[in-house]
Amino acid sequence: MHVVATAGHVDHGKSTLVRALTGMEPDRYEEERRRGMTIDLGFVWTTLPGGEVVAFVDVPGHERFVPTMLAGVGPVPAVLLVVAADEGWMPQTAEHVAALDALGVRHGVLAVTRCDLADARPLITDLGTRLAATSLAGLPAVPVSARTGAGLDDLVTALGRLVRALPAPDVDAPVRLWIDRAFTIRGSGTVVTGTLDAGALRTGEELTLHAASGSRRVRVRALQSLGVASPSVAAVARVAVNLRGVEREEVARGDVLATPGTVRPASTVDAGLEAGDEEQRMPPQGVLHLGSAAVGVRIRLLDAGGGALRSARLSLERALPLAPGDVALLRDPGAHRIVARARILDTDPPPLTRRGSARARAAELAVLSTGRPDGAVLLARAGALRATALRAVGADAPADAVAAGDFLLDAAAASRWRSALAELVASAPAGGGEPGVLLAEARAALAVPDDAVVVGLAVPPLAVRNGRVVDTRRTPDLPPAVAAAVEKLRADLAGAPFAAPTADRLAELGLGRRELAAAERAGAVVRIAEGVVLLADSPEEAAAVLADLPQPFTTSEARQALGTSRRVAVPLLELLDRRQLTRRHPDDRRTVTSR
Ligand SMILES: Nc1nc2c(ncn2[C@@H]2O[C@H](COP(=O)(O)OP(=O)(O)OP(=O)(O)O)[C@@H](O)[C@H]2O)c(=O)[nH]1
Ligand SMILES: [Mg+2]
Secondary structure (H helix, E strand, O other), X not given: OEEEEEEOOOOOOHHHHHHHHHOOOOOOOHHHHHHOOOXXXXXXXXXXXXXXXXXXXXXXXXXXXXXXXXXXXXXXXXXXXXXXXXXXXXXXXXXXXXXXXXXXXXXXXXXXXXXXOOOOHHHHHHHHHHHOOOOOOOOOXXXXXXXXXXXXXXXXXXXXXXXXXXXXXXXXXXXXXXXXXXXXXXXXXXXXXXXXXXXXXXXXOEEEEEEOOXXXXXXXXXXXXXXXXXXXXXXXXXXEEEEEOOOHHHOOOOOEEEXXXXXXXXXXXXXXXXXXXXXXXXOOEEEEEEOOEEEEEEEEEOOOOOOOEEEEEEEEEEEEEEOOOOEEEXXXXXXXXXXXXXXXXXXXXXXXXXXXXXXXXXXXXXXXXXXXXXXXXXXXXXXXXXHHHHHHOOOOOOOOOEXXXXXXXXXHHHHHHHHHHHHHHXXXXXXXXXXXEEHHHHHHHHOXXXXXXXXXXXXXXXXXXXXXXXXXXXXXXXXXXXXXXXXXXHHHOOOOOOOOOOHHHHHHOOXXXXXXXXXXXXXXXXXXXXXXXXXXXXXXXXXXXXXXXXXXXXXHHHHHHHOOOHHHHHHHHXXXXXXXXXXXXXXXXXXXXXX
């Protein structure tokens, strides 16, 4: 399936045209039909003569509904631009084209409609000139009349050519579905719809719902695409997702369904801004449009200079699941103007506290946003960079880069760090205390940006156990009885990893003080408080669950998300703080640190 959004000035004939193409009614509401005007997004579809299925997202043209238009085109990479032959280029033609240009939409068809009312030819020349400087340059133009049917066959042919030329979606990518409609179906509950632009959805799977009220795991009860139920739906598709246990009031347009653990809501981000018009001043606030979302935003320019390329810190009124590389629009709703295209560069930027830190940050962001930089040069300069950061700037990773979690390491730097780490662990005091070196200590000693880098550097005979880098040759193996007991504990915790066993259960398993101490030294379990025992990898697992929450979160929110009691949650959070997996704020709330 392919999805194409309409665009164009109010009343130019968008809905009439897709109605003629599909035989379906895009204006769903009585009020729309009474006023002869599209108010909300419409969804219709058809099968082209070549067999391709095309779904249209029909958008409103009225200037009041530009935010709705942006929600419709946001996740859709192809457009049917409609201009009435008798009216020509109008203000919302211009605004819609500016938006499509800023979003980088290159695929589409230009329909010059109502050609029964005026000669389309001079207008086609005029439109060609106006589009020449935009991403839509060279768009194939078709004169048509929805009234007489003239040119409709040519339009169908052009649409066939358009969809065959669209890039194939990555169906293995994680899902980030921008919700554009939410409603209730009697007997089934809440249904949300959206344009699935990458990845695939399956009935029964768990997703993270990122909504205004927060983020939580939800389960897919049923799926439909174009009115047909299906156990799975792959991109590109219009999809309706029936969610289990979600109230209608909990979801709205602009919310997101995502593969768990892949994106995390951010409310402060750094972005490279590309202003359409260099002369205009950047307003201090506006609305950020991305996917189907529209969120108020404060814009703080970081660089003092002018020009078309700026960098800015954006403070969003509400957290959105953004990723580096996302392209969003900044719009000044008062002035009816797209003020800039914002390429998200960093979704977890450092605080700007010191004097001059904004300027220093701008310099860093400039490196990230310069065209298509050489990945090897960037990596050699930094030593370690997040793979997503390299990808966001369009740089390829050098072939000899070393992967470490989310990071890529320069090969020479990695080998230097490995020797340094081995020395550090060798010089750690042996004896009764905990073996090896804390991850955070090693990170500081090596001056690498993240614990994940240390984990990637810890190759045999080094290993990471319980948040410490140890030399496995110096760490004892577990006695068989203890190993067996730990396996039983692992089975106990399989479904509920944070439900620490009771004292009775520990006794039953034969895990007394000495056995637990041995299991902890061997890196099998972690004692987070007196008598509170979890599996060794549970702190990282907890951090991953908590990363899905809106940040910062309270202890009670964390306790609920982890499905455990305060007895466990409180010391577990303190352990996460110590391991720098979380950061504690003065008001006792916490943020998961970036990793
Ligand atoms: N003569 C003639 N009239 C047309 C044609 N296409 C649309 N119209 C008329 O133009 C008016 C607007 O059509 P719509 O399809 O509602 O326009 P729209 O672009 O969807 O409008 P919005 O959704 O409100 O932006 C209606 O009165 C249509 O009957 C055409 O090919 N020829
Ligand atoms: Mg319409």
